[in-house]
Amino acid sequence: MQFFSTRNYDKTVDAPTAITEGIAKDGGLYLPVSFPSFPMERLLTLDNEQVSLQTLSLLFDEFTEEELKTAIHNAYSENFENGDISPLTPLGDAYLMELFHGPTCAFKDVALCLLPHLLRLSAKKLGIEDDICILTATSGDTGSAALFGFSDVPGTKIIVFYPHGGVSPMQRRQMVTCPGKNTTVAAVKGNFDDAQTGVKNIFANQPNVNGVRFSSANSINIGRLAPQIAYYFKAYRDLCKNGKIAMGDAVNFVVPTGNFGDILAGYFAKKMGLPVGRLICASNENRVLTDFFETGVYDKNRPFHLTASASMDILISSNLERLISLVVGPEKTAQYMKELKESGRYSLDKETHEKLNAEFFGANADDKETAVIIKKVFEKYHYVMDPHTAVGYAVYEKYKAETPKDKNVTVILSTASPYKFTRAVLPALGTEVFDDETANMETLRIISGTEMPKALFATLHAEELHKDVIEIEDMSAYVERKAAKHE
Ligand SMILES: *Cc1c(COP(=O)(O)O)cnc(C)c1O
Numbered sequence: 001m002q003f004f005s006t007r008n009y010d011k012t013v014d015a016p017t018a019i020t021e022g023i024a025k026d027g028g029l030y031l032p033v034s035f036p037s038f039p040m041e042r043l044l045t046l047d048n049e050q051v052s053l054q055t056l057s058l059l060f061d062e063f064t065e066e067e068l069k070t071a072i073h074n075a076y077s078e079n080f081e082n083g084d085i086s087p088l089t090p091l092g093d094a095y096l097m098e099l100f101h102g103p104t105c106a107f108k109d110v111a112l113c114l115l116p117h118l119l120r121l122s123a124k125k126l127g128i129e130d131d132i133c134i135l136t137a138t139s140g141d142t143g144s145a146a147l148f149g150f151s152d153v154p155g156t157k158i159i160v161f162y163p164h165g166g167v168s169p170m171q172r173r174q175m176v177t178c179p180g181k182n183t184t185v186a187a188v189k190g191n192f193d194d195a196q197t198g199v200k201n202i203f204a205n206q207p208n209v210n211g212v213r214f215s216s217a218n219s220i221n222i223g224r225l226a227p228q229i230a231y232y233f234k235a236y237r238d239l240c241k242n243g244k245i246a247m248g249d250a251v252n253f254v255v256p257t258g259n260f261g262d263i264l265a266g267y268f269a270k271k272m273g274l275p276v277g278r279l280i281c282a283s284n285e286n287r288v289l290t291d292f293f294e295t296g297v298y299d300k301n302r303p304f305h306l307t308a309s310a311s312m313d314i315l316i317s318s319n320l321e322r323l324i325s326l327v328v329g330p331e332k333t334a335q336y337m338k339e340l341k342e343s344g345r346y347s348l349d350k351e352t353h354e355k356l357n358a359e360f361f362g363a364n365a366d367d368k369e370t371a372v373i374i375k376k377v378f379e380k381y382h383y384v385m386d387p388h389t390a391v392g393y394a395v396y397e398k399y400k401a402e403t404p405k406d407k408n409v410t411v412i413l414s415t416a417s418p419y420k421f422t423r424a425v426l427p428a429l430g431t432e433v434f435d436d437e438t439a440n441m442e443t444l445r446i447i448s449g450t451e452m453p454k455a456l457f458a459t460l461h462a463e464e465l466h467k468d469v470i471e472i473e474d475m476s477a478y479v480e481r482k483a484a485k486h487e
Helices: 015-021 040-046 048-059 065-076 108-114 113-124 141-150 167-176 191-203 222-241 261-271 288-295 318-329 330-343 350-359 367-381 387-402 420-426 437-448 454-460 473-487
Strands: 002-005 008-014 030-032 090-092 094-098 131-137 156-163 183-188 212-216 250-258 276-284 295-300 345-346 359-364 409-414 468-469
Touching: 002 015, 008 015, 008 330, 015 113, 015 212, 015 222, 030 222, 040 222, 048 222, 048 387, 048 409, 065 113, 090 222, 090 409, 094 222, 094 387, 108 113, 108 141, 108 222, 113 131, 113 156, 113 222, 131 141, 131 191, 131 295, 131 420, 131 473, 141 156, 141 183, 156 167, 156 191, 156 473, 167 276, 167 420, 167 437, 167 454, 183 191, 183 350, 183 473, 191 212, 191 473, 212 473, 222 250, 222 261, 222 409, 250 261, 261 276, 261 318, 276 288, 276 387, 288 350, 288 359, 318 330, 318 350, 330 345, 350 359, 359 387, 367 387, 367 420, 367 473, 387 409, 420 437, 437 454
Parallel strands: 094 409, 131 156, 131 212, 156 183, 183 468, 250 276, 250 409, 276 359
Antiparallel strands: 002 008, 002 030, 090 094, 295 345
């Protein structure tokens, strides 16, 4: 498959190039030149790994089926309980797709366990002998998942930037205790948007470090987005197999959203032939996307809120650019992105806005509403949600209230384990929170009757290895120093 930039459709690159570059040279993001059709008539015959294989071999056909099959097996068979990346759990009249059974307990594991394999295959195809240095800005979960995925992978280095004071204590511990010899982690004095912009600027200026090439593990990398398409097909397969829907019925998906990557994977699934009804974009108090779908105006000039669902504390949702480009084409996209950079806002025309609203719906829930949902869902179903999933559930209820005629079966993406966010979850359940995180996890274990994720527990007792705190302006120099230094 060839890929072009969201801002210019004239030049194309193959999948290995798109994956190793991470971001296009003009600052745009890579899009496939067309969407291949998933063979829906075969869906019910495919097992878990085969659904991923089918998805990826359509989009990344430069790799052999054998190469992809091995990569998928290595990524998932040991790292996920029963090798299942996305078990479905019924909850009232909806279904939760639990995406947090991987090594760092958030949905980002699904893509980040696989990305190192895709990068190595890509480097091999392109004959690249340089080390690949992954630069990552994280709102909390990408960092730990990327560190786990890339730790001690030969031929790679990874540098992670997280907002100082802007991630949960557990998220921080997961990152700063990472023992991999090729890993660097630094807190940045700013929020996630500052860190992400810093990383994008570093890509734009391509630091010159001997023997090193830079790439991205953020969802701006198409190699990060593609693995996520598979679980939308998988959820559909499971609903069909269990008789909850008939083949061809439309299904809605509610997606707790920050950078617009996960929900965009759902849109790609739709483009590849999955019968998707509405894609419901759930935001927290940082409701820039809610306003965007409501008004057609994207405006990041607003206060930034630190919330209980911190992985969604984002005002510049990078992947929205891909959706915009698919709808309005490259010239207008380039113009909107220029306006966004210069004035922090752009405005869709009426026709485009209406087009988007036929396929998407945006709503938000603040921390108070989120806490109420966590309690309510627990009391009704004896199920403990993390705050991100609870934002999704709150928005699901708002959607139902607003569109009573829509009878589609709905799947809510459950993006993280509640054990990562005990300090938001326990107070919502009306329970005491301790300074000691071990005690909090134990409390949650007893209340919820679920097993404590072993990997999270282990990080509580590991040594803190990464202590750097740096200024935004120093990110670039820091990268040059660290990328050159690693063995
Ligand atoms: C990253 C993250 C999100 C947001 O996903 P995007 O792809 O950035 O929209 C939601 N929930 C959790 C737990 C996350 O880690």
